[in-house]
Amino acid sequence: MATDTRSSAALPALMALCLSVGAMFSLTTQAAEAPKSMTTPQTTGQALSSKQQTIPLIAAFMATSDMPNLNAALNQGLDAGLTISETREILVQLYAYVGFPRSLNALNELMTVVQARQQRGIEDAPGREPGRAIPVGDELLAAGTANQTKISGAPVKGPVFEFAPVINQFLQTHLFGDIFERDNLDWQSRELATVGALAATPGVEPQLRAHMAASLRVGLSAAQLGEVTEQLKKHGDAQTAERANAALKDALAASKS
Incomplete structure (x- = not known):
């Protein structure tokens, strides 16, 4: 698989720095509001949609290479209304946080899931490519x-x-x-995916805190992010949920200081 010269072999590891390296970032001026097309909440109330609830789980199971649970989460996401394009984009984006091998394995799993669903007579919405x-x-x-x-x-x-x-x-x-x-994937969904993947990865707590704060900036509420931690606790790993909960508390405290 040929890649652009910008994407060197070291890029996946470097991308794990993502938004910040905790306290090493010095943020000096307030940014302009993000485009509404990217940051408009996908729900009208305070609860995550069924579709949104599945995104952190897909990301967490991808990050840990838990293929049986990833298979189940992908099915749940498609059942909840994720398009094939949106689901594929989640798995493509996350190579920047968990590496090409896990991304490729997860994409193979998505292909398997889609094919199996087609054989059962389920035609999932293809979604759209970037416009x-x-x-x-x-x-x-x-x-x-x-x-x-x-x-x-x-x-x-x-x-x-x-x-x-x-x-x-x-x-x-x-x-x-x-x-x-x-x-073809809004910023809220991208942040939900990143939070799920980083929460499942020990040792990247500064980046997880940064992405919890970013999730608030792109329009997700504290209550919605609390739902993420509950979903991870209910369906994922207890330590993953604990890391997510701690990062959310820190992000909320920082936003009030």
Whole structure:
């Protein structure tokens, strides 16, 4: 599988830095409001939709390579109304957080699930592909930087980016550019997926806290994120749920300080 020159072999590991490296980020100016098409809540009330509830579970089971539970979660997501395109996009995006091997394995599992459902007479909605062209060159960097700033709440900088400037270039051009510019999955769904994957991954608590805060910025409520922790507790691993709950508490405390 050939990849763009921007996606080097080291990129998946580097992408795990994602929005922040905890206290190493210095956020200096408040960002503009994100586009409504990306951040409009997918529910009219305070509860997550059935579709949204399945996203963190899909992500968590993908991150831990728990294929039997991933199979079940993918079926639940499709039953709840996720399109094939949305589900596929979740698994593609998460390579930036858990690596290409897990992403590829999860995509293979999704193919198996879709084929098995077709054999049972279930025709899942295909969904749509991205509806706009992804910019290139300097325009891609500008778009990715703007997306990163909106989601992070302010321009992202700090010692780690002075030490390794290329990591922020990868984040801005690839993760927040190539991936987040794809409009076949809204930002709330992307953050729900990222939270689920990071909660299931020990040792990335600073990034998990950052993405809990980002989830609030893109329009998810504290109550909805509390539902995420309950779903992880009910259907996933207890330690995964504990990490998610602790990160949510920290994000809420920081938002009030």
